[in-house]
Amino acid sequence: MRSVQKWIAIVVLASALSACSSRLTAQTNRPVSDPYAGTTDIFEYPGRDQRLQIDRVMNELGMRQGSTVADIGAGGGWFTIRAARRVGAKGRVYAVEINQKYLDTIAGRAKRAGYQNVQTVLGTAGDPKLPPGTVDAALILKAYHEVADPVGLLKKTRQSLKADGLLGIIDRNGRGNDHGLDQAVVVQEAKAAGFDLVKTFDFVKPDEEDYFLIFRVSTPAKAALVP
Numbered sequence: 001m002r003s004v005q006k007w008i009a010i011v012v013l014a015s016a017l018s019a020c021s022s023r024l025t026a027q028t029n030r031p032v033s034d035p036y037a038g039t040t041d042i043f044e045y046p047g048r049d050q051r052l053q054i055d056r057v058m059n060e061l062g063m064r065q066g067s068t069v070a071d072i073g074a075g076g077g078w079f080t081i082r083a084a085r086r087v088g089a090k091g092r093v094y095a096v097e098i099n100q101k102y103l104d105t106i107a108g109r110a111k112r113a114g115y116q117n118v119q120t121v122l123g124t125a126g127d128p129k130l131p132p133g134t135v136d137a138a139l140i141l142k143a144y145h146e147v148a149d150p151v152g153l154l155k156k157t158r159q160s161l162k163a164d165g166l167l168g169i170i171d172r173n174g175r176g177n178d179h180g181l182d183q184a185v186v187v188q189e190a191k192a193a194g195f196d197l198v199k200t201f202d203f204v205k206p207d208e209e210d211y212f213l214i215f216r217v218s219t220p221a222k223a224a225l226v227p
Contacts, residue, residue: 030185031177035098035146040076040105051207052170054079058086060199060214061137061168066090070135070160072128072153073097073143077106077118083139084115094135096121096128126152130160139168142209145181154193158217167195167215170204183211190215 049055063069065088071080074095083093095106095118103120110118123129126149128138138157140147147153157167169190174180187197195215204212 031175032148033145033177033179036075037099040078040102043075043078048078048207049082051204052209053203054082056203057139057168057170057212058083060201060212061139061166063087063137067136068092068094068134070094070096070128070130070138070157072123072138072140072157073146074106075102075143077102077109079139079141080106080118081109081113081115084110084113084118087117089117091117093118094121094128094130095119096123096130098123098125125149127156128153128160130157132159133162135160135165136162137166137168139170141170142172144169144171144186145174145176145179150189151193154190154195158194161217163217165217166198168212169215170209170212172208172210180210183213186211186213191218194218194220 063083063086065086067087068091069083069087071077071083071093074080074097077095080093080095084091087093095103097103097106097120100122103122106118107120110116121129125147138161144150154167161167167190169186171186172180173182175182176185183200190197190213194217196218197213198216199214201212202210204210
């Protein structure tokens with residue numbers, strides 16, 4: 001009986017360790033936060049536009065009338081709607097999520113607001129499923145720490161960008177599993193994915209974020225994309 005109990009205990013412990021290790025992800029060997037799956041109303045608080053300076057964020061990323069923009073980890077579409085307004089009818093916004101419920105929310109929200117330039121995309125942890133060479137600017141807003149395959153996702157994002165496209169990441173410092181990730185780790189992973197850091201800002205601090213990083217496809221990566 002004791003041997004059976006011991007065997008069961010070993011199996012349970014192995015299962016628990018396996019579950020814990022899966023939180024690290026095979027791609028990064030670092031902790032990752034569980035993706036938020038609750039109500040998106042918490043992102044709609046008054047004054048967020050001003051505290052985050054979202055217009056300045058879009059300016060720094062070169063988002064303008066006619067741009068094609070990707071909102072990766074779009075949640076309930078807070079940024080998607082603002083980007084749709086910025087790029088206008090001749091532009092396009094890809095709202096990327098791994099949660100279909102959120103995509104349904106965004107689609108309904110865009111329809112009610114009259115924005116026909118929003119296209120929802122069901123991505124995966126390592127692939128935003130965006131068409132190659134089409135995106136002028138992409139933003140990952142308060143979601144990078146939840147990405148289970150960050151380098152894989154960034155590599156695919158790189159392929160979706162135009163030659164002069166930009167990637168922005170806004171997040172807070174943390175350990176990875178506390179809904180934050182140290183800026184140095186983000187820069188390291190972006191470099192591994194073929195990006196160079198070109199600008200760093202901290203004007204997002206009033207919205208309780210620590211950094212706004214802007215990346216451009218590195219020269220070697222650009223060369224590799226040429227047929």
